Amino acid sequence: MSANPTRLIGTGAKPARHRAILALVRGGVIRTQEDLVAELHRKRFPVTQATVSRDIRELGLLRVHDDAGPRYMAPVAELDVEQTMQRLRNAMREHVQGIEFVDLFGIVHTAPGCAPLVGGALDGSRFEEVAGTIAGDDTVLVIARSRPAAQRLLLRLNSMSEEEA
Amino acid sequence: MSANPTRLIGTGAKPARHRAILALVRGGVIRTQEDLVAELHRKRFPVTQATVSRDIRELGLLRVHDDAGPRYMAPVAELDVEQTMQRLRNAMREHVQGIEFVDLFGIVHTAPGCAPLVGGALDGSRFEEVAGTIAGDDTVLVIARSRPAAQRLLLRLNSMSEEEA
DNA sequence: GTCCTCCTTGCATACTTATGCATTGAGAGC
DNA sequence: GCTCTCAATGCATAAGTATGCAAGGAGGAC
Incomplete structure (x- = not known):
């Protein structure tokens, strides 16, 4: 993520956002779509929960439960x-x-x-x-x-x- | 809260219900907790959505997306x-x-x-x-x-x- | 038997996620 | 340039899920 334009809105934002979402989900603990919205805002993807919901479906993310509640995970081939x-x-x-x-x-x-x-x-x-x-x-x-x-x-x-x- | 080895639980319905849930989830397409409630009723487990929600967490079921929307899956060890x-x-x-x-x-x-x-x-x-x-x-x-x-x-x-x- | 504790559950409701509809902007074709 | 089409998106809200609390029941200790 070195080339980082100031605005990522508009053309081509979606693929980059999808990559960012996968990285976030793999890297940390994302428990709700609002978590994801917040993290994406920090990375200058100004999106709403509705969009994230659609992204999650498109990426095939999984929702699992651990001791502390629900959380999102990247897809796993074994599934x-x-x-x-x-x-x-x-x-x-x-x-x-x-x-x-x-x-x-x-x-x-x-x-x-x-x-x-x-x-x-x-x-x-x-x-x-x-x-x-x-x-x-x-x-x-x-x-x-x-x-x-x-x-x-x-x-x-x-x-x-x-x-x- | 001490060592209670083989404590029999309540009416004993829970373990049976959990097995039934796993079978349902593995066998067919369960898209919502209400689906599960309905199927469990057919199998004479008179439970509510609240209980199913807890069961799902306890069983570690996964929620995934396919073309037709969200759906529950049995847990996978690799997760x-x-x-x-x-x-x-x-x-x-x-x-x-x-x-x-x-x-x-x-x-x-x-x-x-x-x-x-x-x-x-x-x-x-x-x-x-x-x-x-x-x-x-x-x-x-x-x-x-x-x-x-x-x-x-x-x-x-x-x-x-x-x-x- | 009584009392006590813990587990399970339903109810009501808070919280989270999904989606119908309208808007916007990019690109294609003219 | 203009217009058309379509993907992407936000907004509002419907749909679905999680949970605090209280009730009920079983087992153990006495």
């Missing part, structure tokens, strides 16, 4: 469910050599060195059924939350590793 | 900054054997097979300085956004891999 599931499907299809379940424990065999990748994809997909995963070098241990969960998981994972792209 | 940073610290301390930077490129040497894990943790922490990472088997390439960013990163990562638990 895209489709993308996450696609990643898991790819990981399963390409690296998984076999799955078996023993009680609550799923043993997923992968190509050497691929277990962390597969485990990560499993974690990322946040299945209700999965309590957690542990990845070694070529094996991922998946701990299911219950026996029915384990059964469902086995079916789901099997169908995934068999699916075509 | 927990503390947890994510802890994960990165652990990964750095346990698996990283050395870091060096060449211009914008950081080369992180890890134990064999651990690079994806470390790279994932780095991605997850969403440092402003990091444009992206590529993980091989025992090496992670970290691409910084600028030379100053690269310097800051080197310092941060080094201090992390040296920290005690």
Whole structure:
């Protein structure tokens, strides 16, 4: 932000403002749109809450809660469910050599060195059924939350590793 | 306020309701708290918007925007900054054997097979300085956004891999 | 049993966010 | 130059969310 014209109103203000909003949201704690309006004013973007509301939608910002209340966050790739599931499907299809379940424990065999990748994809997909995963070098241990969960998981994972792209 | 281990709560409705809310939010499109109130009524949880508002905070639900407006989503682990940073610290301390930077490129040497894990943790922490990472088997390439960013990163990562638990 | 404490909830309302409508200014086409 | 169109925006307000307070209920201690 070195080249900083005195007035940012009018032409081209919106993209710059969007960048500023992302930086603000990533950098500090923005709890309300009024916070954002205030910070933007300090950076000479004379906008109102209405505009900020629209910006927030356009940027896809998230509202989350921490101990002290609501707050805005920059978007996170992992939120895209489709993308996450696609990643898991790819990981399963390409690296998984076999799955078996023993009680609550799923043993997923992968190509050497691929277990962390597969485990990560499993974690990322946040299945209700999965309590957690542990990845070694070529094996991922998946701990299911219950026996029915384990059964469902086995079916789901099997169908995934068999699916075509 | 003392140690109360397995205190049964009220009518016991709250935990069940929380599970129902998570399922609703994961399963369908919940755009407002009133939507949630309506769905919960259908499932015989006679609650009001005020309670749902509190539940949403307790569950850490996210509010996001899609094309059709705001909507609630189930929480995603990567959003927990503390947890994510802890994960990165652990990964750095346990698996990283050395870091060096060449211009914008950081080369992180890890134990064999651990690079994806470390790279994932780095991605997850969403440092402003990091444009992206590529993980091989025992090496992670970290691409910084600028030379100053690269310097800051080197310092941060080094201090992390040296920290005690 | 009584008393006490803590948790949960609804109600009313304060606070925050979203949006319909009107205005403005930039750029395109003439 | 003029006029048209359209994105961007503010204003006012509707829509949605959060919260202080008080009530009700369960469990523990006695």
